[in-house]
Amino acid sequence: MPRVVVDVMLKPEILDPQGQAVANALPRLGVSDVASVRIGRRIEIEFTGEPDLDRAREIADKLLANPVIEDFTVRLAEADETADARS
Amino acid sequence: MSARVGVVTFPGSLDDGDAARAVRIAGAEPVRLWHGDPDLHGVDAVVLPGGFSYGDYLRCGAIARFAPVMGSIVDAARGGLPVLGICNGFQILCEAHLLPGALTRNQHLHFRNRDQVLRIEATGTAWTNAFQPGQEVLIPVKNGEGCYVADPATLDRLEAEGRVVARYVGGNPNGSQRDIAAITNEAGNVIGIMPHPEHAVEALTGPSLDGLGFFTSVLKHLVGAPA
Numbered sequence: 001m002p003r004v005v006v007d008v009m010l011k012p013e014i015l016d017p018q019g020q021a022v023a024n025a026l027p028r029l030g031v032s033d034v035a036s037v038r039i040g041r042r043i044e045i046e047f048t049g050e051p052d053l054d055r056a057r058e059i060a061d062k063l064l065a066n067p068v069i070e071d072f073t074v075r076l077a078e079a080d081e082t083a084d085a086r087s
Numbered sequence: 088m089s090a091r092v093g094v095v096t097f098p099g100s101l102d103d104g105d106a107a108r109a110v111r112i113a114g115a116e117p118v119r120l121w122h123g124d125p126d127l128h129g130v131d132a133v134v135l136p137g138g139f140s141y142g143d144y145l146r147c148g149a150i151a152r153f154a155p156v157m158g159s160i161v162d163a164a165r166g167g168l169p170v171l172g173i174c175n176g177f178q179i180l181c182e183a184h185l186l187p188g189a190l191t192r193n194q195h196l197h198f199r200n201r202d203q204v205l206r207i208e209a210t211g212t213a214w215t216n217a218f219q220p221g222q223e224v225l226i227p228v229k230n231g232e233g234c235y236v237a238d239p240a241t242l243d244r245l246e247a248e249g250r251v252v253a254r255y256v257g258g259n260p261n262g263s264q265r266d267i268a269a270i271t272n273e274a275g276n277v278i279g280i281m282p283h284p285e286h287a288v289e290a291l292t293g294p295s296l297d298g299l300g301f302f303t304s305v306l307k308h309l310v311g312a313p314a
Contacts, residue, residue, distance in 0.1 A: 013238075017192055017193070021196055061094070066149065066189055068181075068236075070240075
């Protein structure tokens with residue numbers, strides 16, 4: 001069954017301290033050419049019937065993201081893209 | 088008859104007992120409310136206590152906001168019921184859109200647990216009328232996601248309308264914008280506060296008795312409020 005992927009990211013103007021902490025650790029790996037890191041959340045939704053992007057958008061807007069601080073995108077997952085397909 | 092102040096228990100609430108005790112010490116009757124029960128049992132005010140509610144899996148307060156009791160609280164709050172959200176309760180009030188803005192991860196990523204000086208900026212609310220404008224109080228903070236954020240227009244509006252209720256003094260424990268520790272809605276009956284006034288109501292267990300003022304304020308407010 002195809003899944004809907006919802007990606008939730010903090011809005012660009014909201015400080016992402018987790019991303020900053022990761023970025024600050026990169027020089028310890030010898031990585032010096034990364035300007036910034038932002039951390040978000042990926043949610044996969046499987047509908048019982050056909051995947052419904054409008055419904056997913058509504059779910060994302062009401063629950064999965066907080067539009068005050070976060071942006072989200074909604075799309076159909078590619079066949080080989082979901083966690084189960086890879087394992 | 089003394090005022091009845093409801094204290095909601097969510098799965099993960101951990102300061103509900105202290106909040107109920109603070110209500111009792113202030114001279115009101117605490118009424119324990121359960122998140123799954125939409126009945127407010129005729130309470131005159133409600134406290135959403137601190138803790139780690141089940142919504143935190145997604146975002147603090149995001150799922151707790153949909154608890155059956157919250158539907159009743161949102162309706163009653165819009166009708167003027169005094170509601171105080173402490174810490175996780177503050178997060179839930181923001182997620183429920185009773186208060187603007189959001190609480191995010193502390194900027195330094197550390198959990199902060201310390202006694203904190205606050206300046207009371209707004210004394211015209213249901214929960215702060217016992218204080219003097221500009222009064223400094225000592226109240227514990229303990230949070231991991233207590234950084235208050237909102238867009239600049241919202242912050243400006245809060246400031247212009249006198250809705251910043253309390254500010255951190257002597258160091259900002261979580262990076263909150265404009266040192267905001269507590270805000271109120273337009274009507275002044277709904278307050279969200281990140282520090283814990285319920286932990287500053289007894290000499291034995293708190294750094295001061297300053298927190299008591301929040302709970303005596305609501306009693307004063309209820310006496311003056313039309314029935």
